[in-house]
Amino acid sequence: MEDPKLPHYDHQPKSYSGPAIETVMDLRKRFLAPSLLTYYKKPMMIVEGSMQYVYDEKGRRYLDAFGGIVTISVGHSHPYVLQKVREQLETLQHTTTIYLHPAIAEYAEMLAAKMPGNLRVCYFVNSGSEANDLALLMARLYTGNFDVIALRNAYHGGSAATMGLTAHSTWKYNYPHSFGIHHAIAPDPYRGYWGRDDPQAGAKYAADVQNLIAYATSGRVAAFFAESIQGVGGAVVYPDGYLKNAFAYVREAGGVCISDEVQTGFGRTGSHYWGFETQGVIPDIVTLAKGIGNGLPLGAVVTTPEIARALTQRIHFNTFGGNPVSCAAGKAVLEVIDREKYQENCRVMGDRIKKGLFKIQSKYEIIGEVRGEGLMLGVELVKDRSTKEPAGTAAAEIFESAKDLGLLIGKGGLGGNVLRIKPPMCMTAADADFMIDVLDAAFRPY
Numbered sequence: 001m002e003d004p005k006l007p008h009y010d011h012q013p014k015s016y017s018g019p020a021i022e023t024v025m026d027l028r029k030r031f032l033a034p035s036l037l038t039y040y041k042k043p044m045m046i047v048e049g050s051m052q053y054v055y056d057e058k059g060r061r062y063l064d065a066f067g068g069i070v071t072i073s074v075g076h077s078h079p080y081v082l083q084k085v086r087e088q089l090e091t092l093q094h095t096t097t098i099y100l101h102p103a104i105a106e107y108a109e110m111l112a113a114k115m116p117g118n119l120r121v122c123y124f125v126n127s128g129s130e131a132n133d134l135a136l137l138m139a140r141l142y143t144g145n146f147d148v149i150a151l152r153n154a155y156h157g158g159s160a161a162t163m164g165l166t167a168h169s170t171w172k173y174n175y176p177h178s179f180g181i182h183h184a185i186a187p188d189p190y191r192g193y194w195g196r197d198d199p200q201a202g203a204k205y206a207a208d209v210q211n212l213i214a215y216a217t218s219g220r221v222a223a224f225f226a227e228s229i230q231g232v233g234g235a236v237v238y239p240d241g242y243l244k245n246a247f248a249y250v251r252e253a254g255g256v257c258i259s260d261e262v263q264t265g266f267g268r269t270g271s272h273y274w275g276f277e278t279q280g281v282i283p284d285i286v287t288l289a290k291g292i293g294n295g296l297p298l299g300a301v302v303t304t305p306e307i308a309r310a311l312t313q314r315i316h317f318n319t320f321g322g323n324p325v326s327c328a329a330g331k332a333v334l335e336v337i338d339r340e341k342y343q344e345n346c347r348v349m350g351d352r353i354k355k356g357l358f359k360i361q362s363k364y365e366i367i368g369e370v371r372g373e374g375l376m377l378g379v380e381l382v383k384d385r386s387t388k389e390p391a392g393t394a395a396a397e398i399f400e401s402a403k404d405l406g407l408l409i410g411k412g413g414l415g416g417n418v419l420r421i422k423p424p425m426c427m428t429a430a431d432a433d434f435m436i437d438v439l440d441a442a443f444r445p446y
């Protein structure tokens with residue numbers, strides 16, 4: 001059978017004249033921290049990108065269905081984002097917030113306008129970990145409480161504080177980091193106690209938040225942290241009503257509710273601009289990163305004026321936060337998403353891919369569940385559909401074969417057994433069909 005063919009794309013990659021892949025590997029081994037991870041048996045070197053595609057050093061094109069870990073939102077080197085960044089770079093690169101600059105002020109107004117309720121004060125940082133660190137600080141200062149509820153199977157970052165919020169042994173070092181943080185049961189209808197067939201599942205999982213507050217804390221908490229869909233944990237979509245109930249318990253105990261939208265924001269879920277809207281809630285603090293800057297280092301905390309005021313007890317400073325170049329990128333990303341109707345594209349493409357994945361699932365027993373919203377999708381592989389034993393080795397093989405056939409995807413879940421599909425929001429129907437053909441071929445041995 002012939003290999004699936006990538007859709008035609010009119011872009012000629014530059015011919016690569018840099019060091020050989022072996023040299024880069026050697027330099028990396030000698031001069032970079034050994035904890036850095038590479039994907040694939042033979043690591044790939046990516047030297048160019050254009051919209052939903054990337055190119056290796058030999059000029060081979062791949063469909064990038066992982067977007068630099070859900071970070072390329074509107075497309076690699078999107079021309080409008082590039083133009084705005086270039087204009088800003090050529091005019092003024094950096095000053096910090098000790099001086100006024102229009103980019104940060106105008107961008108804050110644009111970003112706040114996308115938020116519901118009273119979420120209208122922005123604080124810019126450089127990454128998701130920084131955004132979550134700051135949200136944690138704000139919540140503790142504002143409430144005067146210390147204890148925090150987060151979820152098992154969550155990923156909120158790798159800084160000292162956010163490692164505490166994260167609940168995956170894979171990402172937690174053996175050193176003190178979780179003081180005051182308590183992890184509630186993951187509201188995972190596939191692996192958890194209550195499934196998608198139980199209309200009360202959301203309320204039942206949320207009751208664990210209430211229990212945790214009653215048993216593990218003084219009864220007063222600072223915050224509840226949750227991704228709107230768990231990303232690194234394997235695209236886990238909570239049952240309806242989960243966040244609504246959990247938020248109510250947390251607010252009753254004096255806490256604020258924090259939505260980590262680092263992966264789910266900016267229309268990726270298709271049906272809504274923000275992931276938390278899929279659960280019908282409005283958080284008190286929202287944290288953003290990754291897709292917000294389409295690859296530029298940018299993160300943000302958006303909250304209410306009352307909560308933001310808590311930080312005025314001292315001066316909080318972040319050298320690069322609100323940098324004019326990152327803000328120019330952020331503004332351009334917001335404009336592009338609206339102009340190109342990328343949220344709608346996420347919905348349509350997500351439905352198309354899911355339909356294809358369900359067809360594949362009907363052929364291969366190894367697929368336990370296909371799930372997700374818009375272009376935030378997961379395919380969970382199990383050795384046996386009744387025991388749900390994670391099929392991590394098979395997932396790694398399929399992931400490898402997909403790459404050989406020209407498709408880059410991600411992996412997640414504690415057992416590394418969930419294939420993660422989170423392409424740039426500009427992907428097309430032809431890309432979706434290619435992706436399904438590749439995955440169908442990659443699953444064939446199973």
Ligand SMILES: Cc1ncc(COP(=O)(O)O)c(C=O)c1O
Nearest residue numbers: 127128129155156157231262289
């Ligand atoms: C949901 C979520 N929150 C926070 C982070 C941390 O972001 P960063 O790596 O930019 O610090 C990540 C990173 O993968 C994430 O997926």
